[in-house]
Amino acid sequence: MRIDIITVHPDLLTGPFSHSILKRAQERKLAEVVVHDLRPWGLGKHQQVDDYQYGGGAGMVMMIEPIYNLVQHLKAQRKYDEVIYMTPDGERFDQHTANKLSLKENLIILCGHYKGVDQRVRDMLVTMELSIGDFVISGGELAAAVVADAVIRLIPGVLNDETSALTDTFQDGLLAPPVFTRPPEFMGHRVPEVLLSGHQAKIEQWRLEQSLQRTRERRPDLYQKFIETDHANEKH
Structure with missing residues (x-):
């Protein structure tokens, strides 16, 4: 480009x-x-x-x-x-x-x-x-x-991990979920246990739930649009 x-x-x-x-x-x-x-x-x-x-x-x-x-x-x-x-x-x-x-x-x-x-x-x-x-x-x-x-940044090859762009905020119509890195505990604040479990299906479910909650609280306009689009897709 x-x-x-x-x-x-x-x-x-x-x-x-x-x-x-x-x-x-x-x-x-x-x-x-x-x-x-x-x-x-x-x-x-x-x-x-x-x-x-x-x-x-x-x-x-x-x-x-x-x-x-x-x-x-x-x-x-x-x-x-x-x-x-x-x-x-x-x-x-x-x-x-x-x-x-x-x-x-x-x-x-x-x-x-x-x-x-x-x-x-x-x-x-x-x-x-x-x-x-x-x-x-x-x-x-x-x-x-x-x-x-x-x-x-969306051009293939620009990001070292191309899946990173696919999980950005707004890509699926939702805000991105919280993210954590080491250490697992800092001054009494722990990383959610599910992220340490290694159970990928449960991790993805947690991330979706967090995205939905964050979008509903911070961007109700986006949340409503997502719900309406999701319901429309279900009908088809």
Whole structure:
């Protein structure tokens, strides 16, 4: 997979892709992340990438021409499955979307900034708009890093144990159960005996019960959706 990220602040994306799982994925040639500075594609001697919005109002708007020219430059080199725009009013990014994107080959992620991009960028170039939550941050860079991380870790071979991703929170519609490691007892707090029993069937049953309880208590919306889906599957 190749992910091209377009931004006016490329330095913000240096850290997330230089460590841990994302770094190893690139070293193993399983994923490639290329960050593109939009500024060299700006207009005039000042390389302008933003301007005042028509109709007045506070905040600058990212211009269409620099973005269009850079996107077309990238598309001339390869075919892209999606051009994603990170924006607070986009579709809520979730595990299901991450799973779908992990099956793609080439992605462009456009990071919004200021008051966002000229609407014509969204109309002419963007194929998917994503949000990481109902809040506003200074730009789309951190959100783009979140999406890239969630997607890349699902690519086969990225994680040392591929089953790890399959048991993540949200993969089956539930929150993950509690996890424990050594020592078996610490200051009077013991690891549940079932996890030490070696009885795999009982362990899996305990984990399911814990997932259901945790989801019901912390995310009743997810729990209700899981129950409804489960009942629908039983009918079929």
